Every structure is written in structure tokens, then in C-alpha cells.
Amino acid sequence: MSTYTTSVDTQDRLLERPTHETSITAVKSIPISTRYGYVLVTQQGTSGRPVMVTYHDVGYNSATQFHHFFSFSEMIPITEHFTVYHINAPGQEDRATPLPSTSVYPTMEELAETVNDVFNHLDIKSAIAFGVGVGANILTRFALKYSSKVYGLILINCISRGLSWFEGFSLKWPTQDMPQQTWTDPLLTYLTWHHLGYETQITHPDLVQALRRHLEENVNAKNVIKLLNSFLKRTPILMERPNESNKNSNPPKSLKCTVVNITGFSAPHKDDVIDTNDKCDPAMSSYVEFADCGGAILEEQPAKTAEAIRLFLQGLGYISHLSIPKYSIANRLTEQAAEYKRRNGPASRAPRRTSAPFDAADSGLYGNDSHGEDTDDDQNDYGNELQLRVDSFEDRNVKI
Structure with a gap:
């Protein structure tokens, strides 16, 4: 199997605060009550600037998925020109208290509605949406229903299909102990594959250890399992490439904003990303694949990801003054x-x-x-x- 060099930091970035914190990268917490429960939103960047809204993947939260990335040297020029709001799914923030056993966790569609509640609470008229994995799925549903509120979509490892029979069969063993509401080794193994894929696990065992430590120490297993269950019960996103028959449909069946779908060559969800990209308007979408990367895009190739985001934002008319980084x-x-x-x-x-x-x-x-x-x-x-x-x-x- 081929090996490759990436930008993974051997330090345990999932378990420490961003270094060199400034007024731009400092984090402000904003608790918000939505119709489907309480969510914690964190803010980076100066208020009163164009807005970017992020949503994390299952097992992560705003701190471990985005705070480091937006504090990365290649991302600082972007962070300082945006007000960035990171949405945590209910109960997913660091060391969150367990959700009540009797509570019913929101579905993917309902989580998309909580995004709208956050927009209303923060008085966000329009924003760039940036989602990873489960977060990408949620933000895509939000963009379809509230098209006027999303100016651009950055999707990493987005899965728009429902749970296939093969995926359901492969999940039978790791999820059979989920009612215990505690971490089991098969469940940790599944989440590790979901985030990294097989090749990254071989080439970067330090990243595997950091992810498992994060899951065991930072987040509440009971709450993560509830979000994972919601994702496994997802319905397909009703989205198709625009044509004469559906261009005026209500609700819209196609994304109205500009989209970039990003994945890695050995990412476990690469085929799903290609499928999602095929459902987008080819005149308003693009597909970016990092040849030397697995599933952990933000950890393995932060500089290249920042470059792709910069180009995408410049295509939308933002930050046109930024110089050309080394990867261009x-x-x-x-x-x-x-x-x-x-x-x-x-x-x-x-x-x-x-x-x-x-x-x-x-x-x-x-x-x-x-x-x-x-x-x-x-x-x-x-x-x-x-x-x-x-x-x-x-x-x-x-x-x-």
C-alpha cells in the first residue's frame, strides 16, 4: 500500500486548546435555545463581518473539528475577514452533561431546523455554510429548505444517500451494544473508520490514538450515540440535478447556491461525495479530491483545504486581495x-x-x-x- 506525507501534527491537537490565541481566533460561547433543544454556538472572528456557519461531524464538536483549523496559519487571513459561528449539535460540546434517557434526539431534518433557529437568534440573513460529514448532511438539508439564507456551501465528505443495506449490515455488529450508552471497542472502531478510512489508520496511527482518546475523554458517549443513531436512521436528501421539470419546484429539489464538494483519495465516503456532486448543478458546483489524503481532511491536509476554501470564497467575490499561497x-x-x-x-x-x-x-x-x-x-x-x-x-x- 502506498504511503504519503501529510500535514498531520503529531501532537494531540484534539485534546488541547489552539496555540497563539488572538482576538481573531479567541472563542466566544453563545448558548441558544431551539425548538429541538439547547445548542451551544461558538464564535471566532470579529463581529459585523460576512458570516460563515460551520457544523461538525459525529463524534466531534466545534472545538475539536474547527477551532484549531480556523486558527491554522493558512486560515487566519480568512478567519479575520469573517464572523465564524460554529454550531454544536445538542449534547455534543466538550464534556456535555448526559441528555435525559427519555429524550428523543432530533432527526436530520429537525437538526436542520435548529440551524434555522440559530440563524434567527443571531439575526443572520445570509451566510457561507461549511459542514463535515454529518454536519455537511445537515447543512445541505438546511440549504435546500432555506435557499435564500445560504450563499455558498463547503461540504467535506457529504453523504446525501440514505443508509444502504450493505452499510446497515456492516453496522449490525458495532451498533448492537449501543443501548448500553457506553463506548464499546466495535463502536470506537467504526467511528475511527468513519472519520479516517483504512489507509490513514495505517499511515497515521498517532491520529487514530488521538481520535480514540478524544472520544473516550472529551465527549459524552451517550450523547454521541444518540446523534449517531439519528444519522443511521437518516432519509435520503431529495436532491437532483436541475432540469426543466424541477427548476421551479417548491420546495426546491436542487441547491440554488454555489457548492464545493471536497474529499480525499482514500476517504471512506468518497463514492458518496461523488454521488452528491452528481446531484448538484454542474454550473454551480465543483469536486475537489486531495490525492494524498484520507478521510480526515482538516487534519491531514489543512493547508490544501485552506487553499481550496480561499479559491471558493474568491469565486464568490470575497477576500480577492489575498496573496497566492504556496499550493496554488x-x-x-x-x-x-x-x-x-x-x-x-x-x-x-x-x-x-x-x-x-x-x-x-x-x-x-x-x-x-x-x-x-x-x-x-x-x-x-x-x-x-x-x-x-x-x-x-x-x-x-x-x-x-
């Missing part, structure tokens, strides 16, 4: 042009090209002919010819 294609082309001039003299003009590996200068792709003379393409000024390949997310799918 345009920056790589510029570096290659500088390397070409270093090798061939400052007066040389690097030829135009559309794409090539980072070491293209060594591979002859900046083609000189057999006599050592520049080809016809070399006659064009590189500064005028270079086309930034960072196109709109609306036009193409991306594999990073």
Missing part, C-alpha cells in the same frame, strides 16, 4: 519561471505552458529545440503569456 498552481508556475531564468540566464524568456510537474524545469518541458535555440513559443513574453490556471470553481472539477 499560479505560484508554482512563477517559481518555475524563476528557476528557468536562473538556469538559462536572466535575459532568457521562459516559454508558456499550461501544466507540468513542479520539477518541469528539469524534465525538458520548457522546450528548447535540438540546436539549443528557443522554440516559437519562446518568442512570446512570459509575463503576457502566463495564464493563471486558478479558474473559477464553477467551471471545472479539481484534483489536488
Whole structure:
């Protein structure tokens, strides 16, 4: 099995507070009462700016899923230009008290209604929604029902299908002890697979240990199991690619906002993400797959994820002033042009090209002919010819 290098921090990031906390990354807690129970919302960023709303995956919460990520160096330029509200599902915050045994946990549709209650309480007119796993499913349902309140959707490992018979069969063993309301080894194993997939568990055992410690020490097992049960009983999201027959349907059967679906090459829910992307309007959606990543996108590749989010937001008209980070294609082309001039003299003009590996200068792709003379393409000024390949997310799918 292939191995790869990622940006996973070997320190136990799930169990510690963000480092270098500033006024931008500091967290403010906002308790909100909704029609389906109490939820805790945490805020990062300065108030009075464009709003981004996040929703976590099962077994995580705002602290362990998003606080570190939005404090990451590549995300700080984005965090400081948004007011970010992180929604915790009922009973999922760190060291939450157990929910009453007699309480009925909200369904996925009802959790989407709690998102609307949060919007109303905080007087949010429109926002960028950012969800991971179960949170992506909830925010997609919310965007379908309240399309005017969601300007853009960032979905990581979104599952829009209902529980398949195969998935139900594979879950029979790990979930058979769930009425005990305590962690069992099969259940921890299932959640580890749900978040990481098989390959990440092999290549990053430290991340597996951090996740299991987080589940055992940070969150309430009884409450997490209630959310997991709700997710396992989910109904399919009634969404389809827009066409003449459904474009005016009420409620809408297609997302009206711009969407980016993100997953990893070895993510356990990759097929589900592709299925979700196929249901979106191709003119308003894109698919991003990280070739060197499993299921834990925010932990394994935070820099690349921040780059994808930056491009998505710039496509919506936000933060257009931000410089190009190291992972962008345009920056790589510029570096290659500088390397070409270093090798061939400052007066040389690097030829135009559309794409090539980072070491293209060594591979002859900046083609000189057999006599050592520049080809016809070399006659064009590189500064005028270079086309930034960072196109709109609306036009193409991306594999990073």
C-alpha cells in the first residue's frame, strides 16, 4: 500500500486548546435555545463581518473539528475577514452533561431546523455554510429548505444517500451494544473508520490514538450515540440535478447556491461525495479530491483545504486581495519561471505552458529545440503569456 506525507501534527491537537490565541481566533460561547433543544454556538472572528456557519461531524464538536483549523496559519487571513459561528449539535460540546434517557434526539431534518433557529437568534440573513460529514448532511438539508439564507456551501465528505443495506449490515455488529450508552471497542472502531478510512489508520496511527482518546475523554458517549443513531436512521436528501421539470419546484429539489464538494483519495465516503456532486448543478458546483489524503481532511491536509476554501470564497467575490499561497498552481508556475531564468540566464524568456510537474524545469518541458535555440513559443513574453490556471470553481472539477 502506498504511503504519503501529510500535514498531520503529531501532537494531540484534539485534546488541547489552539496555540497563539488572538482576538481573531479567541472563542466566544453563545448558548441558544431551539425548538429541538439547547445548542451551544461558538464564535471566532470579529463581529459585523460576512458570516460563515460551520457544523461538525459525529463524534466531534466545534472545538475539536474547527477551532484549531480556523486558527491554522493558512486560515487566519480568512478567519479575520469573517464572523465564524460554529454550531454544536445538542449534547455534543466538550464534556456535555448526559441528555435525559427519555429524550428523543432530533432527526436530520429537525437538526436542520435548529440551524434555522440559530440563524434567527443571531439575526443572520445570509451566510457561507461549511459542514463535515454529518454536519455537511445537515447543512445541505438546511440549504435546500432555506435557499435564500445560504450563499455558498463547503461540504467535506457529504453523504446525501440514505443508509444502504450493505452499510446497515456492516453496522449490525458495532451498533448492537449501543443501548448500553457506553463506548464499546466495535463502536470506537467504526467511528475511527468513519472519520479516517483504512489507509490513514495505517499511515497515521498517532491520529487514530488521538481520535480514540478524544472520544473516550472529551465527549459524552451517550450523547454521541444518540446523534449517531439519528444519522443511521437518516432519509435520503431529495436532491437532483436541475432540469426543466424541477427548476421551479417548491420546495426546491436542487441547491440554488454555489457548492464545493471536497474529499480525499482514500476517504471512506468518497463514492458518496461523488454521488452528491452528481446531484448538484454542474454550473454551480465543483469536486475537489486531495490525492494524498484520507478521510480526515482538516487534519491531514489543512493547508490544501485552506487553499481550496480561499479559491471558493474568491469565486464568490470575497477576500480577492489575498496573496497566492504556496499550493496554488499560479505560484508554482512563477517559481518555475524563476528557476528557468536562473538556469538559462536572466535575459532568457521562459516559454508558456499550461501544466507540468513542479520539477518541469528539469524534465525538458520548457522546450528548447535540438540546436539549443528557443522554440516559437519562446518568442512570446512570459509575463503576457502566463495564464493563471486558478479558474473559477464553477467551471471545472479539481484534483489536488
